[in-house]
Amino acid sequence: MAEILYQQSEFFIAVALVGLLAVAGELGYRIGRARRTTPADRESAQFVSIEVAFLALLSLLLGFTFAMALSRFELRKQMVVQESNAIGTAALRAHFLPMSDRTEVRDLFDRYVEIRLSAVLGTEASSPARRELDAEATRLQTQLWNMAAAAADADPRSVPLGLFAHAVNQLIDIKAQRDVAVANHVPESVLLLLFAFAILAAGVLGYGNGLTGVRIRVPTAIYSIVVVLVILLIIDLDRPQRGLARVSQESMIQLQSILDSGTR
Numbered sequence: 001m002a003e004i005l006y007q008q009s010e011f012f013i014a015v016a017l018v019g020l021l022a023v024a025g026e027l028g029y030r031i032g033r034a035r036r037t038t039p040a041d042r043e044s045a046q047f048v049s050i051e052v053a054f055l056a057l058l059s060l061l062l063g064f065t066f067a068m069a070l071s072r073f074e075l076r077k078q079m080v081v082q083e084s085n086a087i088g089t090a091a092l093r094a095h096f097l098p099m100s101d102r103t104e105v106r107d108l109f110d111r112y113v114e115i116r117l118s119a120v121l122g123t124e125a126s127s128p129a130r131r132e133l134d135a136e137a138t139r140l141q142t143q144l145w146n147m148a149a150a151a152a153d154a155d156p157r158s159v160p161l162g163l164f165a166h167a168v169n170q171l172i173d174i175k176a177q178r179d180v181a182v183a184n185h186v187p188e189s190v191l192l193l194l195f196a197f198a199i200l201a202a203g204v205l206g207y208g209n210g211l212t213g214v215r216i217r218v219p220t221a222i223y224s225i226v227v228v229l230v231i232l233l234i235i236d237l238d239r240p241q242r243g244l245a246r247v248s249q250e251s252m253i254q255l256q257s258i259l260d261s262g263t264r
Contacts, residue, residue, distance in 0.1 A: 005188050005235075010243060014232055017195065021202040021224045028203035032210020051208050054201045055223075061194055062230050068186050069237040076240050076247045079178040084251040086174040087113060090144070090167035091259060096160035097151050105147060106259070112140045113256045116175075120241055120249060125182060137175065144168050185238040191231075198227050 005013065087109065094105045115137050123130040148165040155161055205223065209215055236243035 005191055006185065006239075010232055010235055010239075013235065014228055017198070017228050017231065018224060020195075020199050021227070024199045024203040025206035025209075025220055025224075028206025028208075029210040029215065030206075032207035033213065034210070036211055036213055047208060047211065051204055054204050058197055058201045058227070061197055062227070062234075065186060065190055065194055066230065066234050066237075068190070069234045072181070072184060072186070073237045073240075073245065073247070075181050075184075076178075079174070079181045080247060080249060081251045083116070083171075083174045083178050084255045086167070086171045087116075088255050088258070090164065090171045093160070093164040093167045096158075096164050097147070098154075101147060101151065105144065108140055108144055108147075110256075110259050112137060112144075113252065113259060115140070117249060117252055117256065120247075120252075124242070125240075134179075141168075141172050141175070145172070182240055186234065191235070194231060194234075198231070201227075 091106070091109045094102060094109065097105060115133050119130055119133040119137070123133065145165075145168050148161070148168045152158070152161045152165050202220075202224065205220055209220070233245075236245045240247045
């Protein structure tokens with residue numbers, strides 16, 4: 001099932017969240033103003049404790065969610081390096097193949113790296129273009145595996161050919177692992193809970209202002225800005241190639257240059 005928040009732009013989410021925080025704060029202020037009395041010192045201290053507890057719990061939720069997004073971001077970075085290493089190793093071991101097969105295999109590796117880069121840099125996740133490129137990558141994997149298997153069958157005792165077949169198998173496994181890492185983002189239910197709690201905390205702050213009869217505008221505005229910025233950072237980290245925090249493809253680009261130079 002498609003996740004709604006993951007498909008929305010960060011600007012839309014920021015505007016919507018700022019608006020909801022403002023509405024919650026204003027609504028809380030009016031409710032607190034309507035129920036305003038002259039509270040005893042003990043009651044006032046109790047409500048301040050509740051406000052502090054809400055903000056502390058919100059800080060914990062933000063911290064845990066940020067840690068989840070950051071760990072996924074770091075994993076995606078590692079998977080890029082691992083995939084480029086796997087492809088590079090397989091391409092080097094292709095020299096163990098018979099001379100008649102090397103040119104074809106080299107072309108297959110060139111095309112494979114080009115497809116993987118195009119899929120990440122030029123398409124959106126789950127888009128028809130991405131699915132088409134993934135299907136072509138799978139076809140190239142099949143061709144490489146068939147050539148490795150045929151060469152191994154022709155010379156079953158050859159250790160180098162076995163190493164090449166193992167490298168192709170690693171290449172296939174790493175692609176699957178990287179695709180899973182890209183698709184594995186913070187669950188939408190966690191983000192929705194974070195939004196709901198931030199809005200509730202804004203309402204509690206507004207309610208406290210209403211009880212005192214004074215609008216504390218600057219701290220409330222700072223609270224809203226900080227919360228929105230942290231949530232946007234979490235979302236940005238969780239979108240591999242859509243936001244400002246993008247996973248570097250430098251290792252794959254360098255591999256493409258090495259393979260291209262080897263074909264000339």
